Amino acid sequence: MGRLLMDRQFTASMWTPEQSAKVLTEAREVNPQVKTLALPQGLQVQRGPDAVVEYIKEQLPILIES
Numbered sequence: 001m002g003r004l005l006m007d008r009q010f011t012a013s014m015w016t017p018e019q020s021a022k023v024l025t026e027a028r029e030v031n032p033q034v035k036t037l038a039l040p041q042g043l044q045v046q047r048g049p050d051a052v053v054e055y056i057k058e059q060l061p062i063l064i065e066s
Contacts, residue, residue, distance in 0.1 A: 006034060008063070013052060035063050042053035 009027040009065050011020040036047045037059055044052050 006031060009034050009036045011036075011038040011042040014045070016039065017041055019064060035066060037063050 006027065009024060011023055015023075020041070024036050024038065027036065037056070041050060041057060043055060
């Protein structure tokens with residue numbers, strides 16, 4: 001079976017900036033062409049789950065098209 005490379009990596013808003021940076025760095029080490037989407041830290045706590053959905057709806061098409 002062949003090796004699968006991820007081509008998209010997402011981080012959650014409840015992660016610290018350090019945790020997000022670590023995951024994104026590791027993803028880029030595995031696949032330098034990986035596309036990433038990091039939700040702003042605290043977005044869900046500060047503005048609620050609807051804000052997370054709106055952020056993803058705004059950012060995901062940009063990520064897919066890039």
